[in-house]
Amino acid sequence: SDSRQMLQLLRLGLVWIFSSALVRGDIQDVTDLLDTASDDGSCATIAGNGEIVVASSHVIDAMRRGWWGCAEILGKAAAASGVDGIENDILQESRTYTNKLSALRSLLESAQPPSQIISPAFQWAQSGDSIFMNVKFSHKIDAPATLNSQIRAVNLTNNSLHLYAIKERKAFELSLGFFGAINPDESSWNAASVGRIVLTIRKTDVPAAWPKLLSDASKKPHNMHFWWDKAEEFSDEIDDLRENGDKKPEVAKEKPKKKKTKSSSESSKGTVSGKKAKQKSKTAAAEQQPPQKISAMDKGLKDISTHIESKLKDATEKDSTAEGGADSTETPTLEAKATETMAKEKLTPKEKSYQTIDEEMMRKIRLAEEQAQQRKREIQIESKRKKDEIDAETTSSVADLKAEAAKKKADLREKYNILEETDKGSTAPPTVEDSDAHEVDNTGSTTSDEL
CATH class of the missing domain: 2.60.40.790 (Immunoglobulin-like)
Structure with a gap:
């Protein structure tokens, strides 16, 4: 188009002007400037004394030499002359510097002892x-x-x-x-x-x-x-x-412990406290019970059985000597608890885990059923209340309708009474005057007919 042709002509004109200036020596060559300058200060001084033609490579060259003052002057000149792509070139060069500095910092930090x-x-x-x-x-x-x-x-x-x-x-x-x-x-x-x-x-x-x-x-x-x-x-x-128990790693044998006679109640207390301590363990698999302690568990079960038998015996004797129909439900309750306790202790860890899950599930099911029953009761109470309100409104409406109908009947009855009285008055026997008038009318009508 015409605008593009104008831009091309303008660029060609600028190139011709700068080329002519370079030939005359009015504009400095940046490559010669960078080669002749000895440091950042001299480069900045020379670049600031005259007009210069700058490319992005000149700015990057000054950056790599560490001449940041000179690079700033060259960058301003490049931006003023409209050099294409200088921003991207400088951004890419700055990223390279940033990555090298980060790598150097990481290297220095890794060389130091960890904090x-x-x-x-x-x-x-x-x-x-x-x-x-x-x-x-x-x-x-x-x-x-x-x-x-x-x-x-x-x-x-x-x-x-x-x-x-x-x-x-x-x-x-x-x-x-x-x-x-x-x-x-x-x-x-x-x-x-x-x-x-x-x-x-x-x-x-x-x-x-x-x-x-x-x-x-x-x-x-x-x-x-x-x-x-x-x-x-x-x-x-x-x-x-x-x-x-096949091919397990050998475990050092425990030192033999001195036998100590304990009463049945003490054995029971020790077993219960042991169970509580076991339940408080955070990770059962990380610190599991070694195989050599199985005998101690069997001993605990035996102590529990002895304790339960003694309790059953005491309960039986108490029941036989009680008077006035004493409560005898303790024995079957103790038997059930004893059976349940022994059954739980004989379970493997896996079976205990499954049983715990089942018990938790049944507890949640019972809770859900209780909540459902409670909601049903609340719904029934609310339904009965609304039903009573509807019945009361219906009774009131029926009473109003009946009263309205009775009023209409009374008004109608009063109207009919008036009409009946009127009808009775109109059907009374005629008087003598009425008879004479009637005759005159008849005579008159006859005369008129004749005429």
């Missing part, structure tokens, strides 16, 4: 032949992880793990001693997403179900958690191994 060492949070689960660990580079399992952490070391021995990772001046270190022996050569690990590392650690004696992850000498970290989702995949295998 804090954090024990990372982790989850663990097991199968018959492996231990699975999900380590998160964070102080809590539900806190945001530190991304792009550099894993410097993952060292596995026959019974331990040492993990070390670092990000700038923050370091993560995890040292664990395992309950049983492991095979480092067949174990593996890989860096996962969002600041995590997943380890698969092979057991030496397989198949085996470890009662806990850590050895007695290893201190349990406060941010150690059980990996429930992973454990669900191998729950049947682990339950079978625990029930059968």
Whole structure:
């Protein structure tokens, strides 16, 4: 179009003018200016004394030399002369400087010792032949992880793990001693997403179900958690191994304890307190009961049975000596409680978990049914109230209609009485005068007819 042709002619004219000026020496050559200047000050002084023709490469050259004053003057001249693409070129160069400075700062910070060492949070689960660990580079399992952490070391021995990772001046270190022996050569690990590392650690004696992850000498970290989702995949295998007791890692035998005679009541109290302590445990799978304590559990069950038998005997004797029809329902109640208690104690951990879920479900069902019944009662009460209101309104309307009908009947009756009296007056016997008048009319009418 005409406008484009005009722009092209204008550009050609400007090029011719600047070329002529360069030939005459009126305008300075920037390349020669940068070559002859010794520092930023001299470059800025020379560039500010005359007109110059600047390209984006000249500004970037001054930036790379660190002559920021000269680069500022050249940039203003380039912007005034309308150099195309200078903003993008300078922005790209500034990004390059920023990235190099960030890399240099990270290098300097990594060379310094870390300001804090954090024990990372982790989850663990097991199968018959492996231990699975999900380590998160964070102080809590539900806190945001530190991304792009550099894993410097993952060292596995026959019974331990040492993990070390670092990000700038923050370091993560995890040292664990395992309950049983492991095979480092067949174990593996890989860096996962969002600041995590997943380890698969092979057991030496397989198949085996470890009662806990850590050895007695290893201190349990406060941010150690059980990996429930992973454990669900191998729950049947682990339950079978625990029930059968095949090929489990050997456990040091307990020192023999001195026998101490306890009364049945003391044994019962000890068992109850033990159950309460067991319920307060946060993670049953992380710190499970070792196999050697099964005999202690059997002893507790025996003590409970002895205690219940003594209570049954006392209740029977009391019932036989009571007078006036004493209450004898204590014995069957105690028998039911005894049966229920012994049945619960003989359940496996898996069966206890299922039973707990069933009991919770039944409790919620009963609560839902009670709430439904309560709502039904409220609806019935509200429905009865509305029904009574409707009946009252209907009764009032019927009474008004009846009163209105009675009033209409009374008005109609009064009207008919007046008409009846009028009719009676009109049908009275005629008088003598009326008869004469009638005759005259008849005569008159006859005469008129004759005429």
